[in-house]
Amino acid sequence: MVEQLFGSKTRVKLLQLFYGNPNRSFYVREITRKIGEQINSVRRELSNLLSIGIIISDTNNNRLYYEVNQKYEFFKPLSAIFGGKIKLADDKVSSVSKEPFKALGRVEIAIYTGQFTRDESSGIDFLLVGDINPNALQKFVTELEQKESKEIRYTVMDLDDFIYRRQIKDRFIDNILKSKTQVLIDETGLIPQK
Numbered sequence: 001m002v003e004q005l006f007g008s009k010t011r012v013k014l015l016q017l018f019y020g021n022p023n024r025s026f027y028v029r030e031i032t033r034k035i036g037e038q039i040n041s042v043r044r045e046l047s048n049l050l051s052i053g054i055i056i057s058d059t060n061n062n063r064l065y066y067e068v069n070q071k072y073e074f075f076k077p078l079s080a081i082f083g084g085k086i087k088l089a090d091d092k093v094s095s096v097s098k099e100p101f102k103a104l105g106r107v108e109i110a111i112y113t114g115q116f117t118r119d120e121s122s123g124i125d126f127l128l129v130g131d132i133n134p135n136a137l138q139k140f141v142t143e144l145e146q147k148e149s150k151e152i153r154y155t156v157m158d159l160d161d162f163i164y165r166r167q168i169k170d171r172f173i174d175n176i177l178k179s180k181t182q183v184l185i186d187e188t189g190l191i192p193q194k
Contacts, residue, residue, distance in 0.1 A: 007048075008041070008045060009037075010035070010037045010041045010042060010044075010045045011045045011048065011049070013035040013036075013037060014031070014035065014042070014045050014046065014049060014055075015049075015054070015078065015081075015082045016082050017031065017034055017035055018049075018054075018055055018066070018067065018068040018082075019068055019078055019079050019081075019082035020082065021068075021112075021116075021182060022067075022068050022070060022079070022182065023067070023112075023117050023180055023181060023182040024067060024112065024116050024117055024182055025058065025065035025066065025067040025117070025118045026065065026066055026067070027063045027064060027065050027066075028042060028043060028046070028064065028066075031046075031066070046066055049066075050066075053069055053072050054068065054069060054072055054074075054078070055067060055068055055069055056068075056069045060118060065118065100140070101140075101184075101185060103133075103136045103139075103140070104128070104130075104132050104133055104136050104137055104140055105130060105131045105132045105133045105136065106130045106131040106132075107128060107129075107130040107132065107185055107187075108129045108130040108159050108162075108185070108186075108187045108188050109127065109128070109129035109130065109159075109162065109183075109185060109186055109187070109188060109190070109191060110126075110127070110128055110129075110183075110184040110185040111126070111127040111176065111181050111182065111183050111184065111191070112125065112126060112181065112182040112184060113125060113126070113127070113176060113179050113180065113181045113182070114126075114153060114179075115150060116182060117179070117180040117181060117182060118180070119179045119180035119181075121175055121178070121179045122175050122176045122179035122181075123153070123172070123175060123176075124153045124154060124155050124176065125152050125153045125154060126141075126144075126152055126153070126154035126155075127154070127155050127156075127176055128154065128155070128156045128157075129156075129157055129158070129159055129162045129188075130158065130159060131158060131159075132156050137156060141154060155172075159188065162190070163190070166190065177191070177192065
């Protein structure tokens with residue numbers, strides 16, 4: 001199985017994409033754009049990863065979506081190799097790169113949800129909590145929209161507001177936390193691990 005796993009550069013790129021975005025689903029053309037490989041080799045490697053059980057697929061709106069199988073027996077070791085976010089044995093969380101967020105100011109929490117995770121129950125796609133520079137944020141969102149080829153619905157709030165809204169069980173925050181999310185940054189430890 002190990003020979004199958006690392007047999008091609010397309011497979012490695014796919015594993016980096018899926019394990020770098022563990023709660024996110026992608027369709028084939030989106031994957032080919034993101035990893036820069038030919039559609040036939042992407043389809044072949046997706047089929048291999050499906051047969052091994054590393055990824056799972058689901059049809060939604062006449063599109064076939066793929067995402068990492070978090071119940072796969074080697075999910076945690078593969079996450080460690082391919083840069084995904086996982087909870088380690090000592091309860092520390094390895095996180096995705098915080099580099100893109102540094103220009104935004106002091107980011108305490110960054111979460112993808114909505115169209116990033118195919119769960120629209122939250123009502124937004126991106127939540128940022130912290131002391132955020134509005135001009136840098138606008139540039140960041142514009143670049144993200146161009147990269148994703150879609151409009152991003154986002155919310156920004158300071159940490160005190162977020163904590164207060166969690167304490168009073170604000171419906172908006174509850175909906176976000178109950179929906180399928182990809183936690184990019186959680187400096188506070190306030191986001192429950194799923």
